[in-house]
Amino acid sequence: MPSPTSTTSHRAAEIRIPARERPAASSRLFLLLIAVCTAVTAANIYLAAPLFPLIAHDFGTVPSAVAWIASVAQFGYAAGLLFFAPLGDRVNRRPLVALLSLATAAALGLGAAAPGTAALAAAVFVAAAATVIPQLLVPLVAERAPAHHRARHVAAVIAGLFTGIVGARVVGSLAGQAFGWRWVFAGSGALTLVLGLATALALPSERRAREGALFSGIAELPGLVRRSPDLWRACVRQAGMFGAWSALWTSLALLLTGPAYGLSTATAGLFGLFGLTATAVAPLAGGLVDRFGAAKVVRSAYVLAAVSVPLFWLGGQVPAALFVAAVAIHAALVASHVANQTLALTTTSAPATANTAYVVAGFTGGALASTLAGLAFTHWGWGGVSAVAGVWLVLGWATTAVRR
Known part of the structure; x- marks a missing residue:
């Protein structure tokens, strides 16, 4: 495994950034723009989840019959990561970010006009596949920090x-x-286009010197993970953590708008504010990783997530338990993600390709867990969803604990 020093020098040899552009890339304003663009584009992956009751009513069906679209979005995102994210090691990210922003906006526009479930699912898949912009920007930030x-x-x-x-x-x-769910899709498409193009214009121009075919990064993924135990461990642990979170969070609207709580779509959506408070954990987690290392932070995050699962189960009848569980699972997910992604970005000499392996693993785990959670809710209710989340956490930790 390359040392941090050799990794840094290798990256410097691969990327040539004009000196006049380095200050812009490291400025707080630039980092803020990337964070805002990341927020808007990442929202597209989960845009449909809180709108399931409205979409189902529009299409003349029940919310559980359209819940599978959440899994379609996650599989689409994983596919986009597989094909587009490794390009960060090979091409100039500026035109790539602009092109993906245009594609995402177009797909969301088609989704807004979808006449039925199948057409909407296809549009959501394409939009999620194209909205991989955050995973092109994270390696850039890590390279220049x-x-x-x-x-x-x-x-x-x-x-x-x-x-x-x-x-x-x-x-x-x-x-x-x-305004209706269709206007939400249209508005998100417009916002993605504006911020995506603004970010593309602000990105530094890059000259990539890596050899090989344009999509050869896909072929490199298995070998890269096999050669780096740290990367493999980060991939599996985040798949377990993200799967547990996805099972609970994508099914939450079904619980809150169902007989147990009977909330409206708008009121149920306000529940997300409890999760939003946990985003404050990210800067704290970053400092802890820099000081104590990624392994300790991930271990603590798993303990917190394990505590949140029974609280979620209890929250099927007790609102207070649901509130605490929402904050706990988001804090665990954010802390785990900061630690694992930092490890993935710094453990090899191909950060964009390693980041692709990491995020594809996470979202694949999330998509599979969401699919099983939807089936579990249909057959066993909220208790079945909580069980899926618990199993995913056990698999994520136990699998990495038995390998040297």
């Missing part, structure tokens, strides 16, 4: 990522209740 503050810089972007994911539930449900 000072070594002793790298985790903190990564944490700033991750805070934007989770603000968008959780904010999608709050803003989407309120806007959907007021």
Whole structure:
């Protein structure tokens, strides 16, 4: 495994950044723009989840019959990561970010006009596949951050990522209740286009010197993970953590708008505010990773997530338990993500490709857990969803604990 020093020098040899552009890339304003763009684009992955009751009513069906679209979005995002994110090691990110922003906006526009479930699912898949912009920007931030503050810089972007994911539930449900779900899709497409193009213009121009075919990064993924135990461990542990979170969070609207609580779509969406408070954990987690290392932070995050699962189960009848569980699971997910992604970005000499392996693993785990959670809710209710989340946590930790 390459040392941090050799990794840094290798990256410097691969990327040639004009000196006049380095200050812009390291400025707080630039980091803020990336964080905001990350928030908006990440929200597109979960845009449909809080709108299921409205979508189902529009299409003349029940919410549980359209809940599978949440899994379609996650599989789409994983596919986009697999094909587009490794390009960060090979091409100039500026035109790539602009092109993906255009594609995302177009897909969301088609989703807004979808006549049925199948057409909407296809549009959501394409939009999620194209909205991989955050995972092109995170490696860029890590490359340019000072070594002793790298985790903190990564944490700033991750805070934007989770603000968008959780904010999608709050803003989407309120806007959907007021204007209809189709206008939410159209508005998100317009916002993605504006911020995506603005970010593309602000990115530094890069010259990539890596050899090989354009999509050869895909072929490199298995070998890269096999050669790096730290990367493999980060991938599996985040798949377990993200799967547990996805099972609970994507099914939450079904619980809150169902017989147990009977809330409206807008009121249920406000529940996301409890998760939004946990995004403040990202800067704290970044500092802890820089000081104590990623392994200790991930271990603590898993303990917190394990405590939150029975609280979620109890929250099927007790609102207070649901409130505490929402904050706990988001804090665990954010802390785990900051630690694992920092490890993934710094453990190899191909950060964009390693980041692809890491995020694809996480979202694949999330998509599978969401699919099983939807089936579990249909057959066993909220207790079945909680069981899926618990199993995913056990698998994520136990699998990495038995390998040297």
